[in-house]
Amino acid sequence: MTDMTSASSPATGKAESSKAKTFHRKVKNYSRYERFWHWSQAILIFTLAFSGFTVHGTIRFIPFATAVMIHDIAAFVLIFLWLFTAFWTFTTGQWRHFVPTNAGLWDVIMHYLVGMMRGQPHPYKRTLSRKQNPLQSFAYFSIMTVVGPLLWLSGLAYMFYSFWEGNSGNNDIFSLVVLLHLIGAFLMVAFVIGHIYMVTTGKTLIHYTKAMITGFEDMELTEAEVTYLETHEPDRIK
Amino acid sequence: MTDHAAFRGLGQAFRLASAAVLLTALTSISGPVIGWSKAYASPTATADKPSTEKQITGKKPGETADHSKFEILQQDFKSGPEVTKACLSCHTEAATQVHDSIHWKWEYDNEKTGQKLGKRYVINAFCGNVASNEARCTSCHAGYGWTDMRKDPPAAPEAVDCLVCHADTQYYKKFPAKAGLPITEPMDFNGKPFKVSNLIEAAQSVSLPQRDNCGACHYYGGGGDGVKHGDIDSSLNKPSKDLDVHMAADGGNMACSACHSGSGHVWPGSRYDMEAKPQARDDEGKKLPSFAMRRMNETASCESCHTDAPHQGKTLEAIKLNNHTDTVACQTCHIPEFARGGVATKMLWDWSTAGKLKDGKPFALKDDKGHPSYDSKKGDFIYEENVKPTYSWFNGQFTYVTDNDPVDTSKPVILNALGGSANDETARIWPFKLMHTKQPIDAESKKLVYMHLFGKDSDAFWKSFDWPNAIKAGQEYMGKDYSGKFEFIETRMWWPITHMVAPSDKAVQCEECHSKGGRLEGIEGVYIPGRDDMPLINWLGYGLIILTILGVAIHTIFRIATRKQRQH
Structure with a gap:
């Protein structure tokens, strides 16, 4: 979620490529599967949060039984989606976008806290091979490797407690499972709130949302990148 | 992204394949939704027998002899x-x-x-x-x-x-x-x-x-x-299916011995020592056949016909419901209320007020609903119909207060204390009728006393309405020490509820327990989703969410405040 449009005159000078001649072009940054994954995941997470906090007793707009069924089914679908996406991410090389890095992380954080208020350009220059800024990588990587697995591992244990807990009458372990699941749920909700807010920090409020719907986004490309895309991936550039 | 044009075709095929896989997964998981209504019905035991003249018993009706x-x-x-x-x-x-x-x-x-x-x-x-x-x-x-x-x-x-x-x-x-x-x-x-x-x-x-x-x-x-049990009264002679699925003529039409099936004039089903969680599987975890369960367990049980996984179907709903059977007795969900057949049960009995006379004669009163509320012979009563049970952990074991046990009168005395707790693997959550009574004890030894109520002699309470003489006579009859002074104390008695099983669609619904202030509010030692909070994590969690929203709000305010300045 970086604001690229004013990157041609970087005040920070961190973006080295700015010296070269650049082209503003619409580039398909999000493939069809990526968009499908993103939005179906979004729907599932909202469904899970709604039904999950119903089961927890925070809200009660739908009956408990319905909430449990919705929650369990949505959970299975999401787990499957995640596993499949993990597979997709690795086989397509997309995983490179998600590897967290400390380089520039602090600058990005400072940009959101101070820089953007002053109208300064985003310090991170996205490239074709690295379309997320370090803060994004850090956030998404945490969600996909820590919060997600925490939620679904504890969730599966929660769902099938009678298979492992059996007749032991040990309710302490069950309580621990619930505790872990709740921690994951709260972290996920906090992430979603932050994520939705950050989405509005683009050139316009809906700039990033639009990009995630159409797949296309204004990008600043070098001549070589334009040539490469026009030659080898004409679908990706307008 | 693919680095080479040659991969594009492959990518396309891959996308199609993954879409197909996802769709298949979705439809296969939605199977449970469709099947989920079925999970409520169809117990293992077949119940749809036509009404016969004689009720179904554990044995074949032996009618080879007239x-x-x-x-x-x-x-x-x-x-x-x-x-x-x-x-x-x-x-x-x-x-x-x-x-x-x-x-x-x-x-x-x-x-x-x-x-x-x-x-x-x-x-x-x-x-x-x-x-x-x-x-x-x-x-x-x-x-x-x-x-x-x-x-x-x-x-x-x-x-x-x-x-x-x-x-x-x-x-x-x-x-x-x-x-x-x-x-x-x-x-x-x-x-x-x-x-x-x-x-x-x-x-x-x-x-x-x-x-x-x-x-x-x-x-x-x-x-x-109906006075004592609450779940056993004359309405079970001709019960509707709503009252009792097993005994209704258009239901199972079962005689008592269909479940309390013994032989040699001895019947399983004692309330002095029960099996709150009958053994339904062998050592290898395989379901025991019905006959084996009946031989192994001394008391009648739902499981002996319905198994410990009674909710049918491989649906998620059935699995979830079956997950309850290790902690929740069948009766807890399937008997939503007792005394449902139009016969009220006695919930409170105060012996201390017995003996009042009108013009020297005993009398009786009735409440608004026509149930007895006072009788000179017995004292004050409260009768109730359609009573929601009281729930408790129970491992089948009762410990009685006998005539030799001094009682602690600082709180109501439980005459048959329940064994079991959340950490007892032989215990489950059971429904009970909790009887409230006031009855006499020896004021000095604090032991229960015998009441001599019936008889033609003048000591009998129902003849002369004289408590001191009636209690003295009772104690003497049993050869018990008696200080000569008595007092009335509050007692309680637990009566397990196990009859009047409602049709599956009338069973207790999930949220009646899985909510705050629900039926299982008093059950301790187990986390019940929807009822319980985890105070610390809730506090931290909601705090985190509030902080996030606060952060977003502050950031938004700064963005709006600096908007004009940035446009220059």
Whole structure:
């Protein structure tokens, strides 16, 4: 979620490529599967949060039984989606976008806290091979490797407690499972709130949302990148 | 992204394939949704039998013999024992078998607690004690002429009462005050003519026990219809399916012995020692067949027919419901209320107010609904219908307060304390009728005392309404020490609820327990989703969310405030 449009005159000078001649072009940054994954995941997470906090007793707009069924089914679908996406991410090389890095992380954080208020350009220059800024990588990587697995591992244990807990009458372990699941749920909700807010920090409020719907986004490309895309991936550039 | 054009075709194919896989996954998982309504229905036991004349018992109805054709049963019987003699001429072992049963002995040795229980010994929270009130109480003894609890029941084989269990109840009824005997000549009870038994018809009508046979005593425990149990009363003679799926003629049409199925005149189903979580699987975790369960477990159980995974289908709903069976008794969900058949049950009994007289005479009052609310003989009552049970962990074990145990009167005394807790693997959450009573103890020794209620002597409470004399006489009868001073204390008694099983669509719904302030509010030691909070994590979690929203709000304010400045 970086604001690229004013990157041609970087005040920070961190973006080295700015010296070269650049082209503003619409580039398909999000493939069809990526968009499908993103939005179906979004729907599932909202469904899970709604039904999950119903089961927890925070809200009660739908009956408990319905909430449990919705929650369990949505959970299975999401787990499957995640596993499949993990597979997709690795086989397509997309995983490179998600590897967290400390380089520039602090600058990005400072940009959101101070820089953007002053109208300064985003310090991170996205490239074709690295379309997320370090803060994004850090956030998404945490969600996909820590919060997600925490939620679904504890969730599966929660769902099938009678298979492992059996007749032991040990309710302490069950309580621990619930505790872990709740921690994951709260972290996920906090992430979603932050994520939705950050989405509005683009050139316009809906700039990033639009990009995630159409797949296309204004990008600043070098001549070589334009040539490469026009030659080898004409679908990706307008 | 693919780095080479050649991969594009592959990518396209891959996308299509993944879409197909996802779709398949979605449809396969949505199967449970479609099947989920079915999970509520179809227990393992088949229930859709047409109504037959006789109710279904544990055994095949043994109707190869028509007793009306037996010459020995065509005599002009003058008394119950005469009929029994005739029965025993063919059923040679029957009396010996009955002599071995709790129905005969009124005695139960609880091996787990070492307590000697049974009607012969227990002081309960209803009429208190049998001792010294025999001829009245033993009208429900499965025999004739037991007039002294201090001695064993009469030993003669013909003292066994065959007819009370086996005869058609329209021909036979034990007189309430004759130690188990019926009357064959007209006689009044409490000023009203009592049913005269027809012993000849009765003897020729015998069959395996029907519900009204068992009910002749068990419906009326505590001195009246539905008084004691709450889930057993005369409405079970002809119950609707809504009242009891097993006993309804258009349901299972089962006799009591369909579940309480024993042999040799001994029946599983003691309330002195129960199995709260019957063993339903062998050591390897395989489901035990029904017959094996019935042999292994001494009490009747739902599981012996329905298994410990009774919710049918491989749906998520069924799995989730079956996940409950290790912690929640079947009865907890499937008996939403007791006393549902139109017969009220006694929930409170205050003996301390008994003995008031109007113009020197005893009197009785009724409440708005026509239920007894006061009787000079017995004190104040509260009767209720359609009562939601009280729930508790229960491992099947009761510990009684006997006549030798001093009680702590600082709080209500539980006469039959429940064993079990959340961490007891043999315990489950069970529904109960919790009886509230005020009854007398020795004011000094703090032990329960015997009440001498019934009798022709002037000490009997129901004759002279004199508590000091009635209690003194009760204690003397049993040879118990007595300080001469008594007081009334609050007692409680737990009665497990296990009959009046509702149809599956009338079962307790999930949110009745999985919510704050629900049915299981008082259950401790287990996390119940929807009821419980994890205080610390809730506090931290909601705090995190509030902080996030706050952060977003502050950031937004700064963005708006600096907007104009940035546009230049």
